[in-house]
Amino acid sequence: MDNDLWSFDTGYFKLKTARQKKRLQKEDSEKQLRALHKLENKLWREKQNLPFVPLEIPYQKGWVRTFRLRDDVARSNQAEFYQTLLKKINTKDFCNDKSFLRKKRGKRKKGYEPKEQWLRTFTEEEWSNPKLKITEQEKQHFFLKEYPMSHSKCIKKRYTFIEPWRYVFQIKPHMITHAKLVDEVLEQQMQQLENRIERHHLYPKIRKLMHGNVYSYHDGEKHQYYNPIKNKQLPDIIWEAMKGIL
Structure with a gap:
């Protein structure tokens, strides 16, 4: 017997099954x-x-470190070229102390060491991107350098500036002059x-x-059930164990 024969009769309606109701609840x-x-x-x-709004009274929040042209390079004929390049590869670092020191890392290491800071480098994908603002003349001052990764045996390659000695650090007060509305x-x-x-x-x-x-x-996972070698390859486990011993 076809139940759909009574679909258009007055007062007839189809009841939703429990499965349909559950699906509708899930969708809702x-x-x-x-x-x-x-x-x-x-x-x-x-x-x-x-937007950012200017503060009535600016205040200092630590120190900021960037790069600038070395004095002899700034007096040379190529000062304009290297100054233009610096705007594209300059980096910033912030610190509460003007000395830019940090605690030595490691269980048995004590004391402080200078914070490291480098000029900007470029990945191979960024280097081949046509939107990269580095000109062809500027690209001649870069080379492809290999960087070993500390947490694995992989090596990453990045285009690095050949002559970083042309730039030196400059440290200035980090002044907060604007705040977000x-x-x-x-x-x-x-x-x-x-x-x-x-x-x-x-x-x-x-x-x-x-x-x-x-x-x-x-x-x-909860901390008491955390497995530090979960989903790690055997070479990575051995490498981390060796670093811990050394």
Whole structure:
């Protein structure tokens, strides 16, 4: 007997099965999670796009270290060329102390050592990108250098400036003259949204729905059950063990 014969009779309707109801509930739940994720990104973008406003009283926050032309290079005929190149490869480093020292790393190492800082280098992908602002004449002052990675036996290659001696450090006070505008209404909306997500423990569900991964720094294995060699190759385990002994 065909049940669909009575589909258009007055007062007739099809009852949803338990499986259909469960699927509709899941679809509605996922729709709400996507809306929350979309709203969170929207509010975050609005906060990032807020303008900077000048401070009435600027203040110093540590020190900033950059590169500058060496005095003899600045007096040479090629000073303009190297100054233009410096704008493209200069880097910044910040420190609370003017000496730019940091604690030595390692269990048995004590004391302080100078912080390292280099000029900007380029990966092979960046080097072949037509949007790279380095001219052909400037590219002649770079070479492909191999850098061994400390945590593995892999080697990465980067285009490095040939003559770093042409530049020296300069240290200046890091002055804060502008601050990002604060929108109290926007901050309140973001806080309400964050409280709602945390109250119902929705962050793992949103990550799994949007990125297919529920694990994060906070949602991974508990510390007492953490396995330090999990998902690591045998050569990497041996290499880390040797470093620990040395």
